[in-house]
Amino acid sequence: MVEFFSSWAKNLGLAIVIVSILEMLLPNNKNKKYIRVIMGIYVIFTIMSPLVSNKDKLELSSIDLNSYLEAGALANGTTINEAEEVNQASMDARIKELYIEELEKDITKKLEDKGYEVTSCKVDAELSNEDGESKINKIKLQVEKLQGSQTQSENSIEDKIVTRDSKSKTN
Numbered sequence: 001m002v003e004f005f006s007s008w009a010k011n012l013g014l015a016i017v018i019v020s021i022l023e024m025l026l027p028n029n030k031n032k033k034y035i036r037v038i039m040g041i042y043v044i045f046t047i048m049s050p051l052v053s054n055k056d057k058l059e060l061s062s063i064d065l066n067s068y069l070e071a072g073a074l075a076n077g078t079t080i081n082e083a084e085e086v087n088q089a090s091m092d093a094r095i096k097e098l099y100i101e102e103l104e105k106d107i108t109k110k111l112e113d114k115g116y117e118v119t120s121c122k123v124d125a126e127l128s129n130e131d132g133e134s135k136i137n138k139i140k141l142q143v144e145k146l147q148g149s150q151t152q153s154e155n156s157i158e159d160k161i162v163t164r165d166s167k168s169k170t171n
Contacts, residue, residue: 008050015046096127099134107139116143 019039026032100123108118120142127134 004050004054011050012043012046015043019043092127096125099127100125103136107141111141111143115146117146118143 019042022039023036026035103123103125104121107123108121111118118141120140122138122140123136124138125134125136
């Protein structure tokens with residue numbers, strides 16, 4: 001089988017080299033496109049010919065994929081089911097990790113857009129459990145208000161709150 005693919009690759013490489021050389025030697029005239037079509041058909045024929053003539057050697061139904069899977073799993077010292085469970089567990093852990101990272105990035109970005117500097121953001125969350133619900137258990141934030149980052153509307157709201165609180169204290 002290896003010899004078959006090796007000879008096929010050599011023949012294909014030779015055909016491509018011949019076509020490339022002939023294409024460089026062709027003059028620029030109106031017949032060039034027709035000659036290129038013929039050379040393309042030649043390359044396609046070179047690709048397909050060994051597959052058609054040796055189709056009995058390329059019988060894919062005789063290959064037993066389960067034996068390859070079992071051999072690979074046994075080489076790792078696990079069974080196929082154990083390997084699938086390990087892979088699923090590691091994928092679930094990675095998905096949870098990515099989910100939490102994206103939550104932290106999103107929270108940080110939204111707070112920074114509001115004029116706060118986030119020094120620390122930690123999220124404790126659970127992905128879909130048996131109930132089919134995801135939930136956030138806890139969010140730990142450390143933020144600082146940036147100097148000079150208040151907009152006019154934020155200043156007026158804060159001024160109104162301070163004014164209202166000072167009036168209520170004086171009464």
